[in-house]
C-alpha cells in the first residue's frame with residue numbers, strides 16, 4: 505500500500521497573483537522564494553516551498569505529497585493504475601515547475617488533483633519570514649469532498665492514510681505521527697478548503713488575531729481549540745476566499761499511541777469544532793452543524 509512520506513505543497517491557481525503574493529507575505533507571514541511571470545513560490549519552513557500560486561484560476565488546486573523514494577513513487581503509481589485510476593506521469597517541465605525529480609498526478613474520487621513526488625528540492629537557506637507570525641511549518645490541508653465515505657476509503661485503502669478522528673462524516677487523516685495532514689470536509693465542489701501552518705505557541709495565535717483584526721482581515725473561525733487534535737487555532741480568509749489556518753499544539757502520537765489509537769467519533773456540533781465556544785464563519789462547518797440540527801429534529 506502507498507506510504508505517503510509527508511505533505512509537501514499546495515498549488516493554488518489564481519487570477520489575483522499579485523494580491524495573493526502580497527497577502528501571503530504581508531499578512532500570512534510567508535517568505536517569497538521565487539517569482540516569475542507564471543507563478544510565485546512561498547514557504548513557511550525550511551523546505552524549498554510549500555505554497556505555489558499559479559497564474560490562472562482555471563489551473564485549480566493541487567496538493568503534493570512526498571514519497572520517500574522514486575521506487576516507492578513508481579510502486580504507488582502502478583497500484584493506482586491497477587485500481588483503475590488514470591495516472592499521468594509528470595513531464596520534465598512539470599517536474600521543474602514543482603522543483604522535484606519525479607512526479608505523478610491523479611484525482612481522488614471527488615476530483616481533487618493530487619500529486620506524488622520524489623526527491624523534492626531541499627534548501628540550504630533557512631526560512632526568513634516576512635512577518636513574525638511565529639510560523640514553524642506547513643502542516644496540513646483541509647480538502648473538499650463531495651462524497652466523504654468514498655473519499656475516505658480512497659485515502660485510507662489506496663493512499664495508506666489512517667483516520668485519527670471524525671466529526672460527523674469528516675475524517676481527519678494522518679500519514680505519520682501528526683494527528684492529521686489531510687481533513688476531508690463535505691462540500692459541493694472539489695478543491696482545497698484550507699491551508700494550515702503551525703505556529704510556535706498560543707501567544708502567536710492571539711497576537712495574530714488582534715493584528716489581523718486591525719488589518720481588516722476577515723476572521724473565519726477562532727481563536728479556539730479543536731476538540732479533535734487539541735490544537736489552538738485561528739482561521740482567516742485570503743484572496744479568492746482561500747482560508748488559512750494558524751494552529752499550535754496539534755496532537756502528536758508516539759509510535760505506541762499511533763499503533764493502538766482508535767478513531768473517535770465526534771458529533772457534528774459546535775463543541776466538536778471548538779471547545780472554547782467560537783462560532784465558524786466557514787460554510788462547510790456551519791452546514792455540518794445545520795445538518796446535525798436537522799437530523800436531530802427528525803429523530804423520534
Ligand SMILES: O=C/C=C/C(C(=O)O)=C(/O)C(=O)O
Nearest residue numbers: 646687730732733734735777
Ligand atoms: O473543527 C474541525 C477541524 C479540526 C482540526 C483539528 O483537529 O486540528 C483541523 O485543523 C482540521 O480539520 O483542519
Ligand SMILES: [Fe+2]
Nearest residue numbers: 646698700749
Ligand atoms: Fe485545519
